[in-house]
Amino acid sequence: MVESNMLELYFTQMVSALKKKIDKNPTARRKFIYEIGRIGSRIFDDNWSIGWTTVFVPYEILNSMNVSGMFVEFFGAMLSSTGLSPKYFEISESKGYSTDSCSYHRTMIGGALDGLLPKPDVLIGASIPCNGGVKALKRIGELFEKEVFILNIPIEVTSDSIDYLVEQYKQMIDYIERETGRKLDNTKLKQTIRFNNQVREYMLELEDLCKHVPSPINSNDLKNFIMIVLLQGTKEGVDVVKTYRDEFKHRIENELDKLPDEKHRLLWIQNRIQFKTNILDILEKQHGAKIVIDELNHIWWEPMDENDPLRSLAKRMITHPLVGPAERRIKILMQLAKDYKIDGAINPAHLGCRQSSGARALMKDSLQKIGVSLIDLEVDCVDERNYSQGQIMTRLEAYLEMLDRK
């Protein structure tokens, strides 16, 4: 049984190491990881309550109620990137959790069973993107004898469905108040919407910069940028995105000649591989193939109304490309492929991801129609125990040769 202070130590060291680096050279990536680390540290700060959630939970509300949350997939990614996940897989498997289920979730359950996670004050799971995340939270809730609040995200975009989610957000606020004694600060919430709109503007500029040929982005610059959800509605989030924007703008204006050769522009679908692997470096440096856009980094939502924050948040959620039928998501993928002048798309088809891997044939079919070839890696993005770099590289190299011939 480990102590949850191992986690505290991890975040504290991460923050302090990054702080030193930022003082010397404040790159966007460093700022981003630093802020995520700072949020991690906050779960050990008595001024904040702790919330474990799934990924599509409105962090603006949590941040406005002094609840410092983290989502299941973040934990899975973190434990995998630090090489700790095999231990937690073994713990969860020894308790009977199936190896066929999603490894993001299993590793967090293992961590909870081993005492890695501090006791949460609230647990909030959303029905989208997947059932597995909610199930994992339920199991963690049972361990800590805590109720789990479930958000049902409607799959159709209608005025009624937005109202329905707004009502659920109100119930969620009541639940958080009940469990933590903390009240929602409406002024703060309003402010989060203002910050969101600023983030949106900078992100749109950033996206436009990435569309440039050659693109100013390197494959790992925006790796796991989905973690930005933890910074939603914060001034730190605005600062991170603005720094990225400035950096990419600077590269285009001053450093185009320093960018690596750009032979192939790639689209990455869903999450990245989380454990340590240099496949993208090899693709970029040896083959001139780089990721210029991650599906999950795309801004799909309209500007928000600070006078109606809950409705704005609900609307943003319901219109998310992963909500509803796969056509909605595929339409966005096709748009990204066109806008970013994409040659090829990589879909890890994360094993155990029932919400996504089943759409692989639909994605391939649609992208092929606009001349974009897609490769499915069929890899477990978190569990490296069965990972074979040689096999993956052989397939990727064959794929790139095929792109060369096009």
Place this chain on the structure above:
Amino acid sequence: MGWLCSYTPLELIHASGFLPYRIVGHSYPVKNADSYIHPNYCQFVKSSIDIAIEGGYDFLEGLVFVNSCDAMRRLYDVWKKFHPPKFHYMIDIPMGDSSLGIKYLKNEFIKLKKALENHTNKEILKSDLERSIDLFTESRTLYRELNSLRLKNSTLVSGEEMMELTTDFFESSPTNWNKKIKVLIEEKKLNKPITDKPRILLSGSPIHDIEFIKFIETCGMNVVYEDVCTGSKFFDLNIVKSDDLLNSLSRAYLDRSPCARMMKIEERVKNINEISEKFNIDGVIHHSLKFCDTYLYDVPVLKEMLNKKNIKVLFIESDGLGSTNQLKTRLEAFSEMIKN
């Protein structure tokens, strides 16, 4: 009209003039499904698309899906794209204990009603819906009456027979089925009791293969309750009619004994416990289909919860393709253990 999930309001489909027909897939290795969906999907989903692609469900007018799990959502997408039916609809059913659920689901049923009406160009009258509700309520009542013949220690009807009747219900006119069951109940009452064997409650993922139940019974046990949505649990639904029939339907479906997707494990355990007492169960066999996340995630905790109630449990994970020697050994060992 095809349907797949037990949260589908059959009454509404029936009232629109269609015979509800349950999609059950098949129990053999799949041929083409892997190229349309993904190998890591359950047999139910893979075999259903396998049949659909080959035109095996072309006799159906259309399909009504439910947002019942991640795999089902993708099955809907793939089906629509690669073998488009004339009519298709996805019902979005909420999970958990939200007080807002009944209103939301009622609205979903209103939308389904409109979609069916548009497709048939015929209004579903309140009287149509009421007749269908009465008819299906009669089916459920008759099933429960027949099922009560398994209450006593020397059961009068086997699990295999009950699964055959359930499967028959999924494919037949409820009017004819009801007539048949009425006769059968009287016949079965005169039956000689089946040899006393350990009494099993089967819980878990949907099972569509009667052979699976038969296999358990050949391993020295009597299955006396199928706590699966393709068995006894399917009939465990009570509609209390009101002026607002769609509201009555919404309430009944949301209140039915929950499947694992509904995230109510305490209620699942409570139901298993109550049925175990009522049916004098000797042991529970919990079966999860491979890759069926919602049931697989319940297994470790369900085991602990049931063990605390002194219920003996055997967990099986399979692709539902019938017997294997290994499974036989485990089932026989379980049968021996619960006898003692």
